[in-house]
Every structure is written in structure tokens, then in C-alpha cells.
Amino acid sequence: MGERLFNEDFFKKLNKINMHINLKLSSGTQGGRKSKAKGVSVEFSDYREYAPGDDFRRIDWNAYGRFDKFFIKVFMEEREGVFNFFIDKSKSMDYGESSKKDTALKAAAALSYIALNNLDRVNISTMDSGEIDSMKSAAGNKAFRRILKELEDIEFNGSTDLTKSIKRRPLSPRGVSIVISDFLNNQGTSNLEDALKYLAFKKQDIILLQILSEEEINPDFNNEITFIDSETGENVKMSITPNIIKEYKSMLKSYNKSIESLARKYGGKFISVSSSMEIEDIILGEFSKKRVLY
Known part of the structure; x- marks a missing residue:
């Protein structure tokens, strides 16, 4: 992936929008976010003797x-926001005619650009088999090219244990944590809740970005087919009928509702998109609808 994926018109739009944070940060270096601390920025706060x-x-x-x-005159000091990205690099993310991994990398790059452009700090971590691998923290517009290069080097060939991975990432209190995954695993939402508890304890604004391929959202299979788990290699033979596809879609909808409900429980937001969507529609459309961007 490189800058060529983002045309000039898209960058102009990104420059006009900003991450929406419902937190007043009280720690960190000077930046573009309002803080409870009093300092010497340009926004007036109060008088004192x-x-x-x-x-x-x-x-x-x-x-x-x-x-x-x-x-x-006492002014409101501005601090930088801290955006923590958690990218699921399991093998299941490397799936679909429009690959989920490509959409994941584009979303992380676009959101990182927005954060850096607004004088915030970006931390990107990848999750694999319960482990966490963190890139060097980045701040300032010049860091964007390095982020793109490091995103390009990510290989999606691991397995999923989001909770164990996330809990291995030390986090400073107050910030925004964006988890990018398909959230498809054998453990359901019970395991995910432990991760959300950890993020909420660290006072994070939580955003769950689910990326599914169009084949997963609207499967089009006929007769007998063998499903192979890309992470474990296990396979299951099934005879696919319209009723089975209908039941599958109903279960997927119910599963996503349970994730959304869990995210809300911990003050977070859940966004589900198709990997076939244009990145502009994801960032400027779906994120805006959820009031993550303004």
C-alpha cells in the first residue's frame, strides 16, 4: 500500500475533518486537544488574581x-490526543475478492493521517496469536510516510486472540483505541468483553471497526462446498441451500448486534463495513454517521 491509494481530492477532504473525542485530555505534550490543565494557548478560559x-x-x-x-488571563492548555490502533493480522483478514486486509490498511492509514494532521499522536499495533507488535509512536505530518511504509510490510498470516493481544499493550490513561478486525473467531463476544473492560479501565474512547468481505456478507454458494478455516486448517463439508444462507445472514446480523451492544456497554462505538466499499465512503460516510468524525 502507498500514497497512490489516496488521491488529491481525498486528501483535501481529510484535511477538513477531525477525529471526534468526548474527552478533555489532561496529560501529554502540547497539541490540538483541549485539556483540563491551564496553560498559555490561544483559547481564553478564566481570570485569576x-x-x-x-x-x-x-x-x-x-x-x-x-x-x-x-x-x-488563564488560557485552556491544549494537549495532543493519543490514537491507539490495533490491527488484526490473522489469516482470516486475507480473504475476499476485495481483500479485507487492504481495507484494514487503508482505514488505518486514513485515520492516522487525520490524527497526525490535527497534531495528535498515533500508535499502531498488530495482533497475532495473542501477541502484540507495536510500531514506533508517530507524531507530526512527516511521520505519515513512515506509517505507510510500515503498514505495507504487515503480513496477514497469524491467528486470532484479540483480548490477549490487546491486554499486552500498555496504554496511558485517556486516549482513543481503534480495533480493526473481522471479529470472526470461535470464542464469540465473551472473550471480546475482557478486552473492552481493559480499554475502558484505561479510559479509552473505544471504536470497533469490523471489516467483512462481500462474500461473507452475501454468500453465493450452490450445492455442496467444503469450508476451510484459514487459521486452523479445519474443514467442514456442507450442502448449501437458500434456507441455510438465510439462517447464516440472520446469525451474522445477530452476532453483530451483540458486538454493538457490548461496545455501547463500555462507551464505545461499533462500525461494520464491507471490504468492497471505497475508503472515502467508509471514512467520510460510515464514520461520520457514527459521529466518530466531524
Whole structure:
């Protein structure tokens, strides 16, 4: 994957939108997010009476004229937001005529670009077989090319244990954690809940981005077929009928509803997309609908 996947028009749109965070960050270096800490940024917050040691240049002379006392202006200090990406690099993500892995990498790149463009910090980690592999933390627009190069080098050939992987990633309190996966595993949502508990404990805004191939959303099989688990190699022979496909779609819908309900329980958001969708429609459409972007 490279910059050629994002045309000039798409970058212009990305420059006009920003990640929506419902947190006022109180830690981190100076950046583009409002903090509970008081500092010297350009946004006015309050007045307080002058104390020895304060910067004399910050005295408000209009207030002095009215009250015959020295007051200084206090501004809202800005901190950088921290965006933690968790990318599922299991073998099941390498599936579909429009591969799920390509959409996952494009989404991570686009969202990283938005975060970096708004003076936030990006941490990208890949998940495989319960392990976690973290790239070097990135900040500033110049870091985007390095992120693209590192995303290009990811190989999707592992297995899935999202919870074990996520809990291995040390996180600073307060931030945004974006988990990108198909969320297809043999453990259901019970295992996922432990990961969400951990992220919520670390005061993360949680975003679950599910990517499914069009073949998984709308299967079109006839007669007998052998299904092979891409991660375990196990296979199952089935005779496919319209009723079975109908039941499958119903179960997938119910499963996704359970993930969405679980995400809401921990203050998070769940977004499900098809790998056949254009990245512009995913970022500017689906993320905007969920008020993740504004």
C-alpha cells in the first residue's frame, strides 16, 4: 500500500475533518486537544488574581482599571490526543475478492493521517496469536510516510486472540483505541468483553471497526462446498441451500448486534463495513454517521 491509494481530492477532504473525542485530555505534550490543565494557548478560559512569579505580560490592564487589582488571563492548555490502533493480522483478514486486509490498511492509514494532521499522536499495533507488535509512536505530518511504509510490510498470516493481544499493550490513561478486525473467531463476544473492560479501565474512547468481505456478507454458494478455516486448517463439508444462507445472514446480523451492544456497554462505538466499499465512503460516510468524525 502507498500514497497512490489516496488521491488529491481525498486528501483535501481529510484535511477538513477531525477525529471526534468526548474527552478533555489532561496529560501529554502540547497539541490540538483541549485539556483540563491551564496553560498559555490561544483559547481564553478564566481570570485569576496576579501572584508573585506570574508572567507580568499576561496582566489584563482593562481588569486592573475596573478593580484596581492585578488579574491575569488563564488560557485552556491544549494537549495532543493519543490514537491507539490495533490491527488484526490473522489469516482470516486475507480473504475476499476485495481483500479485507487492504481495507484494514487503508482505514488505518486514513485515520492516522487525520490524527497526525490535527497534531495528535498515533500508535499502531498488530495482533497475532495473542501477541502484540507495536510500531514506533508517530507524531507530526512527516511521520505519515513512515506509517505507510510500515503498514505495507504487515503480513496477514497469524491467528486470532484479540483480548490477549490487546491486554499486552500498555496504554496511558485517556486516549482513543481503534480495533480493526473481522471479529470472526470461535470464542464469540465473551472473550471480546475482557478486552473492552481493559480499554475502558484505561479510559479509552473505544471504536470497533469490523471489516467483512462481500462474500461473507452475501454468500453465493450452490450445492455442496467444503469450508476451510484459514487459521486452523479445519474443514467442514456442507450442502448449501437458500434456507441455510438465510439462517447464516440472520446469525451474522445477530452476532453483530451483540458486538454493538457490548461496545455501547463500555462507551464505545461499533462500525461494520464491507471490504468492497471505497475508503472515502467508509471514512467520510460510515464514520461520520457514527459521529466518530466531524
